[in-house]
Amino acid sequence: MSAAAAVSDDVILRAEQVGKVYPGTTALHAVDFAVRRGAVNVLLGENGAGKSTLMKILAGVERPSTGRLFLDGREVSFASVNDAAANGIGIIFQELNLCPNLSVAENIFLGHPSVRLGFDIDTARHAEATRALMRRLEHAIEPQALVGDLRIAQQQIVEIAKALARDVRILIMDEPTSALSAAEVEILFRVIGELKAAGVAIVYISHRLEELVRIGDTVSVLRDGRMQAVAEMRDIDIPWMIAQMVGTIAEPSAEAPRRSGAPPLLRIEAVSLANPHGGFLVDHVSLDVAAGEVVGLYGLLGAGRSELFEVLVGAQPEASGRVRLAGADLSGQPIAARIRAGVALVPEDRQRDGLVQSLSVAANLTLASLWQFLRGIAIDTARERDAVGRTIRDLLIKVSSPEVEVTALSGGNQQKVVIGKAVLTRPKLLLLDEPGRGIDVGAKAEVFRTMRALAREGLAVMFATSDLKEVLAVADRIVVLAAGRVTGDFPRSEATEARLVAAANQGAAAAAGIAA
Amino acid sequence: MSGGAEVAIAAAARPRRTSPLLLLLSLRTLIALFVVFAFFSVTAPNFLTLETLVLLAKHVSINAFLAIGMTFVVITGGIDLSVGSIVGLAGMAAGGLIDRGLPLPWYHVTLFPDVPVVILVALAIGVLVGLVNGLLVTRLDVAPFIATLGTLYVARGAALLISGGETFPNLVGRPQFHNTGFPILGAGTVLGVPVSVIALVIVGVIAAYLAARTPFGRRVYAVGGNERAALLSGVPVARIKLIVYMLSGGCAAFAGLIVASELVASHPASGETFELNAIAATVLGGTSLAGGRGTIWGTIVGAFVIGILGDGLVMLGVSSFWQMVIKGAVIIAAVVLDQMQRRMQRRMAIQAQGG
Numbered sequence A: 001m002s003a004a005a006a007v008s009d010d011v012i013l014r015a016e017q018v019g020k021v022y023p024g025t026t027a028l029h030a031v032d033f034a035v036r037r038g039a040v041n042v043l044l045g046e047n048g049a050g051k052s053t054l055m056k057i058l059a060g061v062e063r064p065s066t067g068r069l070f071l072d073g074r075e076v077s078f079a080s081v082n083d084a085a086a087n088g089i090g091i092i093f094q095e096l097n098l099c100p101n102l103s104v105a106e107n108i109f110l111g112h113p114s115v116r117l118g119f120d121i122d123t124a125r126h127a128e129a130t131r132a133l134m135r136r137l138e139h140a141i142e143p144q145a146l147v148g149d150l151r152i153a154q155q156q157i158v159e160i161a162k163a164l165a166r167d168v169r170i171l172i173m174d175e176p177t178s179a180l181s182a183a184e185v186e187i188l189f190r191v192i193g194e195l196k197a198a199g200v201a202i203v204y205i206s207h208r209l210e211e212l213v214r215i216g217d218t219v220s221v222l223r224d225g226r227m228q229a230v231a232e233m234r235d236i237d238i239p240w241m242i243a244q245m246v247g248t249i250a251e252p253s254a255e256a257p258r259r260s261g262a263p264p265l266l267r268i269e270a271v272s273l274a275n276p277h278g279g280f281l282v283d284h285v286s287l288d289v290a291a292g293e294v295v296g297l298y299g300l301l302g303a304g305r306s307e308l309f310e311v312l313v314g315a316q317p318e319a320s321g322r323v324r325l326a327g328a329d330l331s332g333q334p335i336a337a338r339i340r341a342g343v344a345l346v347p348e349d350r351q352r353d354g355l356v357q358s359l360s361v362a363a364n365l366t367l368a369s370l371w372q373f374l375r376g377i378a379i380d381t382a383r384e385r386d387a388v389g390r391t392i393r394d395l396l397i398k399v400s401s402p403e404v405e406v407t408a409l410s411g412g413n414q415q416k417v418v419i420g421k422a423v424l425t426r427p428k429l430l431l432l433d434e435p436g437r438g439i440d441v442g443a444k445a446e447v448f449r450t451m452r453a454l455a456r457e458g459l460a461v462m463f464a465t466s467d468l469k470e471v472l473a474v475a476d477r478i479v480v481l482a483a484g485r486v487t488g489d490f491p492r493s494e495a496t497e498a499r500l501v502a503a504a505n506q507g508a509a510a511a512a513g514i515a516a
Numbered sequence B: 001m002s003g004g005a006e007v008a009i010a011a012a013a014r015p016r017r018t019s020p021l022l023l024l025l026s027l028r029t030l031i032a033l034f035v036v037f038a039f040f041s042v043t044a045p046n047f048l049t050l051e052t053l054v055l056l057a058k059h060v061s062i063n064a065f066l067a068i069g070m071t072f073v074v075i076t077g078g079i080d081l082s083v084g085s086i087v088g089l090a091g092m093a094a095g096g097l098i099d100r101g102l103p104l105p106w107y108h109v110t111l112f113p114d115v116p117v118v119i120l121v122a123l124a125i126g127v128l129v130g131l132v133n134g135l136l137v138t139r140l141d142v143a144p145f146i147a148t149l150g151t152l153y154v155a156r157g158a159a160l161l162i163s164g165g166e167t168f169p170n171l172v173g174r175p176q177f178h179n180t181g182f183p184i185l186g187a188g189t190v191l192g193v194p195v196s197v198i199a200l201v202i203v204g205v206i207a208a209y210l211a212a213r214t215p216f217g218r219r220v221y222a223v224g225g226n227e228r229a230a231l232l233s234g235v236p237v238a239r240i241k242l243i244v245y246m247l248s249g250g251c252a253a254f255a256g257l258i259v260a261s262e263l264v265a266s267h268p269a270s271g272e273t274f275e276l277n278a279i280a281a282t283v284l285g286g287t288s289l290a291g292g293r294g295t296i297w298g299t300i301v302g303a304f305v306i307g308i309l310g311d312g313l314v315m316l317g318v319s320s321f322w323q324m325v326i327k328g329a330v331i332i333a334a335v336v337l338d339q340m341q342r343r344m345q346r347r348m349a350i351q352a353q354g355g
Helices: A051-058 A081-086 A104-108 A123-136 A152-165 A182-197 A209-215 A238-246 A305-313 A335-341 A350-354 A361-373 A381-394 A411-424 A441-456 A468-474 A497-505 A508-515 B004-013 B020-026 B028-043 B050-075 B083-099 B115-138 B144-163 B195-213 B215-225 B227-232 B237-263 B274-284 B296-315 B320-354
Strands: A011-022 A025-036 A040-044 A066-071 A074-076 A089-092 A170-174 A201-205 A218-223 A226-232 A266-274 A280-289 A294-298 A320-325 A343-346 A429-433 A460-465 A477-482 A485-491 B102-104 B109-111
Touching: A011 A051, A025 A040, A025 A051, A025 A066, A025 A201, A025 A218, A040 A051, A040 A209, A040 A238, A051 A089, A051 A170, A051 A201, A081 A089, A089 A152, A104 A123, A104 A152, A123 A152, A152 A170, A152 A182, A182 A201, A182 A209, A209 A238, A218 A238, A226 A238, A266 A305, A280 A305, A280 A485, A294 A441, A294 A468, A305 A320, A305 A335, A305 A343, A305 A429, A305 A460, A335 A343, A343 A411, A350 A411, A350 B227, A361 A381, A361 A411, A361 B215, A381 A411, A411 A429, A411 A441, A429 A441, A441 A460, A441 A468, A460 A468, A468 A497, A477 A497, A485 A497, B020 B028, B020 B320, B028 B296, B028 B320, B050 B083, B050 B195, B050 B215, B050 B237, B050 B274, B050 B296, B083 B115, B083 B144, B083 B237, B083 B274, B115 B144, B115 B237, B195 B215, B195 B237, B195 B296, B215 B227, B215 B237, B227 B237, B274 B296, B274 B320, B296 B320
Parallel strands: A025 A226, A040 A201, A040 A218, A089 A170, A170 A201, A294 A460, A294 A477, A343 A429, A429 A460
Antiparallel strands: A011 A025, A011 A066, A066 A074, A218 A226, A266 A280, A266 A320, A477 A485, B102 B109
């Protein structure tokens, strides 16, 4: 809390000891955060560090569980987004909040339409104001165009225009450049410059650190829901930001990669998955994985990592190519048969794909392996209970009773439940898609330790990640995917950050071509 | 029964999370049952007599059969609006077979099957309608509401077509055709207990066992709780859905047989709006229409609450108009309490974590 004293009179909005508790997780622990007028206030942190939660509290989307907010030195509490907007706070969400079925102008004025006689919407004025905003943003987007017909980058511009349409004094931007091209980013930065000059306070969140160095004025780093550090941008550099964000990384295991002469446990031959919009999501991937090996699958967003895993587990019946596990051909088999044959997937999005929220921890754990607990047609509850108890102990899942609903657990423990579910199927091949995402550092280390332990027991383990440090620290061997193709395959001894990044960017141009 | 209610009770039993209010809320259906039972015991003369209670159980059993099948469907996140029409169709199929037989014009004979065969045919028809529902939902991606709304009309139309809208009266069968005995289902007793009530106990126990103790039941909950996660865990989602609609159709056909047997006649309009009573009992019993939560036991209690309310109000001489108002209010209250419980559980989970 080095810069807690840096409270000066140009602070427009101040959060004091703000905390937020959700069922199962504490997203923020008593955080202080000051937003300065006429400055770009950068908020930095890994996924799950609490940035979005803090933003939502500042913008009136969520109410804090503890702590206070001060606007111009006066204590405030926002009942809604509209309430915050009335106080001059605008927010551009990371996930676009637009109605695709409405026009650009309708979207921009959705929350605050100009009306005549109190009910008649003044469409002409909306159109004119929209045109003015688009001129300012240097985009020729028609006010009457349907938002659903626009490209993602254009939608992002509309989102920005929507925030500008209200007279904002504080503008929160959550990853505003993630969908924009380099030229569009330049325009956005110019607009940010104008806003700054006009005294608007910008709160800026981005993972692109180079961007932050260019436009940031102050940097606040969140880690695991706590304010890790606050500094002026001129005093710091990118390595400092990374160190504050990441903290200590999961310890690298001391094991040498195993490459015995034994035949591979998993053999993937020319596996492809067509992209419905043209091209391939997975483009003729061939790969061997040995028992006991931990393979890191590295690649940028959209490289096809998750899709490859989905093909392997059988969730993509349209995929072509051959998948053999321990000599058995799995091609064309449904998910259940592949699970029985020894493939287990820990999906990336555990809320959407991993957990049944309405079921207990125990029922979630055994969902994929019920066949093991059969006695006649019934579940042998005694054996099931034993297996559940053993898994909870082995994976160090913190839970008061196996019968509580799984949503009551913290993110890290929920992730362990998904892993436990996979392990209970007695897999030969364990696939983990971004196993470290959205869980705290301690849980992450435990998850990676578990992965290594399972590999020692003779499983082939593959995990996908877009985190360089993670893949270098944990994997025996690193396979790089770019635009659905294998563009690198390194034993750990030969893998360096530079090589991985170079391989991951091969064919990235091709991917951009497809996207455009 | 691994539903939300039991989990809530388990949670409440641990000292740190004890809350009398939460316990009361989680037992609300049972409490409602005791309240209505006690109320009519005091206010309605003759309510607390063996005859009345036996009659009540018989009334309840029909709705309970429908509601048990409905519960499986609703737990998967679906709904089955066709059950009332299946009641009519199954009854008409049975009535037709007993009364007129199955004419085989090519051989110039008419087949009069035995009563057990008649019952099996009627059940098969119900299962078949369920199969159609299931195929529409799983193969053709029709929303369950629409698919079963469609079969509601089709099955009702088929029931009317069987007799041209006529009633099949006096389904006692003829000794010379060896097809007597159909009325036993609705009017017979074993040791003074009606056959339909015995059947309810058997079906209820089997259904509860299926739901709570078998992989099938677990998968039903998983499909309703999170279909994608279930699919990725190897649950054959489409097959599970198909089976629950077939179960529901079979349960509805059984209810239709009981109705026809009790009346010793089958009327093509019988079972109209029964689907709504079944949904009401299911919801009253704590099953979430969003899927993933609910118990067979809760549904049966829910069916009894509705049944006692209906019969009791009749005995008190309350007009049928007011009965509808009261029934509706009770259903809404049940759902409101359900939401209150969810909110409280959520809040307590947060507190437990903070403390």
